[in-house]
Amino acid sequence: MRRPSARRLAVPLLALGLLAPALAACSDEPADLVIYSGRNEDLVAPLLEKLEKKLDANVEVRYGDSAELAAQILEEGDKTEAALFFSQDAGALGALSKEGVLTALPQSTLDKVDAAHRGSEGDWVGVSGRVRVLAYHPGKVPTPPDSVHDLTEPAWKGRIGFAPNNASFQAFVTGMRVLEGDDATRDWLKGFKANSPKAYEKNTEILEAVDSGEVSVGLLNHYYWYEKAAEEGEDKLTAKLHFLPDGDPGGLVNVAGVGLLKGADKKEAGYAQQAADFLLGEEAQSYFAEETKEYPLSAGVAPADGLPALDSLQAPKINLGELDSLKETLTMLQEAGLV
Structure with missing residues (x-):
């Protein structure tokens, strides 16, 4: 799996008011799936390596700050290489949804997660809380x-x-x-x-x-x-x-989540959809529960021992997409x- 790091350039302020990173690939070998990840590499790289084996495909992950990556996607427009955005928080996903650059997810994917933890437009879904x-x-x-x-x-x-x-x-x-x-x-x-x-x-x-x-x-x-x-x-x-x-x-209660980007070709979009479903599956949800101590949001996986049940918390009622x-x-x- 290729994991090029992000180096910053002085570019105009974008929709989120932040500098966007220039994402440089470290290999000329074409990727079957490019993921922009706002999640920390040390935290999720082991999980995404499992994803690559599951897909039996060449997966390239480009890491950076979620808000900056969202701004990068908006700047790149139809030329973005990313097919999947893995965000640290709902706000960056909400910003992309508002700009209409995410594609609608299948209802079967959306139904894996409570409505409170996914986008109201049906174009992004939380994977951990x-x-x-x-x-x-x-x-x-x-x-x-x-x-x-x-x-x-x-x-x-x-x-x-x-x-x-x-x-x-x-x-x-x-x-x-x-x-x-x-x-x-x-x-x-x-x-x-x-x-x-x-x-x-x-x-x-x-x-x-x-x-x-x-x-x-x-x-x-x-x-x-x-x-x-x-x-x-x-x-x-x-x-x-x-x-x-x-x-x-x-x-x-905030979530890390994923959205699929419009403009990906049929093959890339297929891999991106499989990746989203993998992150909502039992193996990944167990990883979030056991390794990161986050709340799993699907697959019936229980949180780590000692955590109160998510539905027992008296969290504020909020549309997470409005955190943009x-x-x-x-x-x-x-x-x-x-x-």
Whole structure:
């Protein structure tokens, strides 16, 4: 399998307001299927190698940031070599759907996933889910708050960890905008900033800071805690997780997903469809559950031990395709002084 890396060029700002990577192939051998993957190579390369064997085809994977890859696809238009887009989040898929560059998926594929976790236009589908949670240090926070809105109260000043440049945090802010409106979100960001939250580069750093007591609470995705617990033992972790109730925007369930691109020839489109169905099949869904600790979304595969059932969570009701307005969210975060 070929995995060319992305190198960046100075190109005009595109639909998502981000620089698009120039994707360079490392071989002249033609590929049967080209995948643009916004998912981390270390995370999904073993799974996509299994896909290549399953298809008995030459699969080329080009990795990059999901939003940048979506912008690249829009710039390339009909000339894109990609037949399948594997996105880290629903927002990038929603952006492509809005521009009409994704092809409708068969109903048999769509029906493998709950309607809440696929595109409303039937042109993309989620393959794994993640939940925004509150990590907390029980010695410092005996009873964690039930809403991110509580974190603007003076008692939390200097005690919160977050990753402002992380795509999942930005998707959460976008979700709040969709759920509560721009004015309410702007007010929340202002109050959050006033509490001097501590910025980290990665979710793993937030979890470590909570675990050590450097901060009392942290905003992150659920699987970081479960991965660390699997590696080190749950009894080695001080930090605990709180799944926020009552549809709080801080409990957003986002998905990684796939869409098939228009313009692929019949052979490429066939391989792309097989790839989408593979990612929704039992082998791949078990991989997400066991290896990445994400929520499997199809094939009846159960989540990893210890995770609450997805349908038991009181997540906010939201059309995930509406998480596409990243440019506006970034502007709001900049205006609030958080990025």
